[in-house]
Amino acid sequence: MKYTDVIKLVREANPLIHCITNKVVINFTANGLIALGASPVMASAKEEAAQMVQHAQALLLNIGTLSAADVEAMILAGKEANRLGIPVIFDPVGVGATAYRTETARRILAEVDVTVIRGNAGEISVLGGTSVKVKGVDGSEDGISPRVVQQLARELNTIVIATGKIDILSDGNHTYSIANGHEILSNITGSGCLLGAVVAACAGAADNVLEACIGALCFYGIAAEEAAKTAKAPGSFQIAFLDQLYLLGDQAIDSEKVEQFELEV
Amino acid sequence: MKYTDVIKLVREANPLIHCITNKVVINFTANGLIALGASPVMASAKEEAAQMVQHAQALLLNIGTLSAADVEAMILAGKEANRLGIPVIFDPVGVGATAYRTETARRILAEVDVTVIRGNAGEISVLGGTSVKVKGVDGSEDGISPRVVQQLARELNTIVIATGKIDILSDGNHTYSIANGHEILSNITGSGCLLGAVVAACAGAADNVLEACIGALCFYGIAAEEAAKTAKAPGSFQIAFLDQLYLLGDQAIDSEKVEQFELEV
Amino acid sequence: MKYTDVIKLVREANPLIHCITNKVVINFTANGLIALGASPVMASAKEEAAQMVQHAQALLLNIGTLSAADVEAMILAGKEANRLGIPVIFDPVGVGATAYRTETARRILAEVDVTVIRGNAGEISVLGGTSVKVKGVDGSEDGISPRVVQQLARELNTIVIATGKIDILSDGNHTYSIANGHEILSNITGSGCLLGAVVAACAGAADNVLEACIGALCFYGIAAEEAAKTAKAPGSFQIAFLDQLYLLGDQAIDSEKVEQFELEV
Numbered sequence: 146m147k148y149t150d151v152i153k154l155v156r157e158a159n160p161l162i163h164c165i166t167n168k169v170v171i172n173f174t175a176n177g178l179i180a181l182g183a184s185p186v187m188a189s190a191k192e193e194a195a196q197m198v199q200h201a202q203a204l205l206l207n208i209g210t211l212s213a214a215d216v217e218a219m220i221l222a223g224k225e226a227n228r229l230g231i232p233v234i235f236d237p238v239g240v241g242a243t244a245y246r247t248e249t250a251r252r253i254l255a256e257v258d259v260t261v262i263r264g265n266a267g268e269i270s271v272l273g274g275t276s277v278k279v280k281g282v283d284g285s286e287d288g289i290s291p292r293v294v295q296q297l298a299r300e301l302n303t304i305v306i307a308t309g310k311i312d313i314l315s316d317g318n319h320t321y322s323i324a325n326g327h328e329i330l331s332n333i334t335g336s337g338c339l340l341g342a343v344v345a346a347c348a349g350a351a352d353n354v355l356e357a358c359i360g361a362l363c364f365y366g367i368a369a370e371e372a373a374k375t376a377k378a379p380g381s382f383q384i385a386f387l388d389q390l391y392l393l394g395d396q397a398i399d400s401e402k403v404e405q406f407e408l409e410v
Numbered sequence: 411m412k413y414t415d416v417i418k419l420v421r422e423a424n425p426l427i428h429c430i431t432n433k434v435v436i437n438f439t440a441n442g443l444i445a446l447g448a449s450p451v452m453a454s455a456k457e458e459a460a461q462m463v464q465h466a467q468a469l470l471l472n473i474g475t476l477s478a479a480d481v482e483a484m485i486l487a488g489k490e491a492n493r494l495g496i497p498v499i500f501d502p503v504g505v506g507a508t509a510y511r512t513e514t515a516r517r518i519l520a521e522v523d524v525t526v527i528r529g530n531a532g533e534i535s536v537l538g539g540t541s542v543k544v545k546g547v548d549g550s551e552d553g554i555s556p557r558v559v560q561q562l563a564r565e566l567n568t569i570v571i572a573t574g575k576i577d578i579l580s581d582g583n584h585t586y587s588i589a590n591g592h593e594i595l596s597n598i599t600g601s602g603c604l605l606g607a608v609v610a611a612c613a614g615a616a617d618n619v620l621e622a623c624i625g626a627l628c629f630y631g632i633a634a635e636e637a638a639k640t641a642k643a644p645g646s647f648q649i650a651f652l653d654q655l656y657l658l659g660d661q662a663i664d665s666e667k668v669e670q671f672e673l674e675v
Numbered sequence: 676m677k678y679t680d681v682i683k684l685v686r687e688a689n690p691l692i693h694c695i696t697n698k699v700v701i702n703f704t705a706n707g708l709i710a711l712g713a714s715p716v717m718a719s720a721k722e723e724a725a726q727m728v729q730h731a732q733a734l735l736l737n738i739g740t741l742s743a744a745d746v747e748a749m750i751l752a753g754k755e756a757n758r759l760g761i762p763v764i765f766d767p768v769g770v771g772a773t774a775y776r777t778e779t780a781r782r783i784l785a786e787v788d789v790t791v792i793r794g795n796a797g798e799i800s801v802l803g804g805t806s807v808k809v810k811g812v813d814g815s816e817d818g819i820s821p822r823v824v825q826q827l828a829r830e831l832n833t834i835v836i837a838t839g840k841i842d843i844l845s846d847g848n849h850t851y852s853i854a855n856g857h858e859i860l861s862n863i864t865g866s867g868c869l870l871g872a873v874v875a876a877c878a879g880a881a882d883n884v885l886e887a888c889i890g891a892l893c894f895y896g897i898a899a900e901e902a903a904k905t906a907k908a909p910g911s912f913q914i915a916f917l918d919q920l921y922l923l924g925d926q927a928i929d930s931e932k933v934e935q936f937e938l939e940v
Contacts, residue, residue, distance in 0.1 A: 388646055
C-alpha cells in the first residue's frame with residue numbers, strides 16, 4: 146500500500162471539487178483537476194456559493210486575488226461544507242503581504258472549520274505568528290521547522306502543509322516530510338495553488354485525510370519530476386506537467402520520498 | 411459545398427465576437443477565437459457592455475462563473491445585440507446545479523432574444539423542463555433525444571445545440587446529428603465554452619445561421635480529431651487543438667459526419 | 676553594452692511587479708513574468724491594492740477588462756506608486772472602443788503620474804486625439820508616425836510605446852524604432868499585455884527607464900523570433916514563447932534592431 150494509491154480513489158470517485166480561487170490560476174486549477182480525474186466547479190457568487198457545495202466532495206478556498214465579494218462567498222461556502230461534513234482546504238496565498246489579506250485569512254480560520262491549510266513556508270509562518278517577509282504570491286521562504294508546523298497544526302486543529310523544497314505536513318500529532326518535487330515548479334504560476342486543489346481532490350475521495358494529503362504531495366511532486374525529464378523550460382513544463390497528472394499512476398509508483406519525524410508533542 | 415466552408419467566411423470577415431464569459435475559460439476562448447480567424451473582445455462592465463456590442467458581429471453570453479454584475483451586463487449587451495440584429499449565442503453552463511443559475515438562465519431567455527443555445531445534454535434537458543442531475547460544469551449527461559432538442563428549439567424559438575458524444579442540433583423544424591469530435595475534449599476545461607464562441611464566430615460571419623452552426627460543430631470536432639492524432643494527454647491536446655483551429659481548413663475537409671433526422675414536427 | 680542586457684538586471688534583482696490587469700491575460704502575464712525572472716503579484720481589491728505596491732518595484736495598470744472596482748484600485752495603487760517613486764506602466768487596452776474606456780484612460784492619466792504608456796498604434800492615436808477606428812483588443816492599426824508618438828510623449832510627459840509591425844518609442848526628446856518581433860505574436864491573446872508587464876519588469880530593475888524600455892522591446896521581439904523558428908501555429912507558439920522568455924539571454928544576443936530618429940522637437 147502506497148500513499149499515492151489515493152489517486153486511484155480519485156479516478157474511481159471522480160469527486161466534484163468546488164473551488165473559490167484566484168483569477169490567475171483558475172484555468173490551470175480546472176485543467177489540473179480534470180487531468181487528475183476529478184471534476185472542478187467554480188462558483189463564487191454569494192447567491193449560489195453555498196448551494197453548489199451540496200454537490201461537492203471537497204471545498205477549496207484560495208485568497209490569491211481576494212475581493213470582499215469573494216470572501217463573503219468563501220465564508221458562506223465554508224460554513225455549508227462544515228454543515229455537510231466535507232473537507233475544506235484553505236490556501237492563504239500572500240498572507241502577511243497586506244493587512245487585508247492577513248485579516249481575511251484570520252477571519253476565514255475563525256468562521257470556518259478548516260480541514261487542511263496549504264501554504265508556502267512564509268505564509269504558514271505568518272499564520273503561526275512568526276514575522277517573516279513575504280515576497281509575491283509565487284515566492285517562498287524556506288526553512289520552516291517541522292516543530293513549528295506541528296505546533297501550528299495543534300493550535301489551529303487542522304492539518305498544516307508547508308510547501309517548499311521539502312514539504313512539511315502535520316496534523317499536530319504526526320509530522321512528515323515529503324521530498325518529491327522539482328525546482329522548475331517554482332517557475333510556473335499556480336503550482337502551489339493547484340497543489341491545494343489536488344489535496345482537495347484526494348481529501349474528497351479518501352477516508353483518511355492525513356494519508357490522502359501525503360499521497361497528494363507525493364503524487365504531485367513525482368508528476369513534476371517526470372515532466373521535468375523532458376521539459377526544461379516553464380512553458381513546456383506546464384504542459385508536460387498537466388500531461389503527467391493524467392498519465393501517472395496507471396503503473397506502479399516507486400519513488401515516494403516520505404519521512405516521519407519523531408517530535409515531542 | 412461543405413458545412414465547414416463557413417470557416418473560410420470567418421477568416422475573410424474576421425468578425426469581432428463580444429464574449430461575456432466565465433473566468434475559467436476566458437483566456438482559452440480568446441486564444442481559440444484568434445486561432446480560428448475571429449477577433450475576441452471581452453467587456454463585462456455595465457458601463458460599456460452594450461456599447462461594445464456596436465463593434466461586434468456576434469455576442470456570446472456564458473454563465474459559467476456568473477455574478478450579479480455580469481448578469482446585468484449580459485442583459486444590457488443582449489438587448490443591444492437584438493436591437494442591432496446580430497446573433498446572440500447563450501451557453502447556460504451548469505444550469506440546474508443551483509437555483510440562482512437556473513433563475514438567471516430563465517431570466518436571460520426571457521429578456522433577450524437568443525439566437526442559439528449551446529449546452530451539454532444535461533443543461534439542455536434542464537431548460538427543457540426535464541429533471542436531470544447536473545454534475546459540474548464539465549460533466550455531461552448523454553442520451554438526450556433529438557425529439558426533445560427539436561421540441562425545445564420550437565418552444566424557445568431558437569436553434570438548440572446539445573453537445574455530447576454525438577451532438578444534436580435543431581431549429582425546431584430541421585434536426586441534425588453531428589458525430590465529429592474526440593473524447594479527449596472532455597479532459598480539458600472549456601471545450602464546450604470555446605465551442606459556443608466558435609459557433610458565435612461562424613454565426614457572425616455567415617448568412618445562414620443554421621448551416622453556420624452545423625459547420626462550426628463539424629469543424630470543431632474535426633480539429634479535435636486531428637489534434638488527438640498526436641496529442642494523447644490533456645496538456646498537449648489543449649495546445650495541439652489550438653494549433654488545429656488555426657491550421658485546419660486550408661486544405662479540403664472530407665470528414666464531416668452530419669445526419670438529418672426525419673421527425674414529425 | 677546592449678539594450679537587452681537589462682534582462683540580466685531583471686534576473687539579478689527579481690523585481691516584484693504588481694499587476695492590476697485584465698482577466699483574459701492574467702495567467703499568461705504571471706507566467707511570462709516568472710519565465711523572464713521577475714515575480715508577479717496581482718491584488719486588485721481596493722482594501723489592499725495600495726499596500727501591495729509597497730513591496731513592488733513597478734506597477735502595471737491594464738484596462739483590458741476594466742470594472743469600476745478595478746479602476747478605483749488602479750488609482751489608489753497608482754498614487755501610492757507615485758508617492759514611492761516606482762515606475763507606473765499603463766496599458767490603455769481598447770481605448771476608443773467605448774466612452775467608458777476612453778474616460779477611464781483619461782482619468783488614470785489625470786490622476787496618476789504614468790511613467791510609460793504601452794499601446795498598439797490605434798490606442799496610442801486615440802490618446803493623442805487622432806480619430807481612428809479601434810478593432811477589438813487584439814487588433815492593431817499600423818502606420819502611426821514617429822512624430823505623433825514623440826508629440827504625445829511630450830504632451831503627456833511620459834515615455835510612449837506604440838507597438839505594431841515596427842514599434843515606435845519616445846520620451847518626447849528621443850525617438851526610436853524597434854523592428855524585432857514576429858507576426859505570429861498577433862495570433863495569441865495577450866501578447867501586447869504581457870509586453871507591458873515585461874516593460875514594467877525592466878523598468879523596475881534598471882536605473883535608465885528609457886533604455887530599459889528599448890531593451891524590453893528588443894528582448895520580447897527576439898524571443899518571439901526564436902520561438903517562431905520551431906512553432907508555426909498559435910498554441911505551440913504560446914508555449915515556445917514562454918520557454919524563450921526563460922531561455923534567452925544566457926548567451927549573447929546579436930539581433931537587436933533599433934534605430935533612432937532625428938526629429939525636430
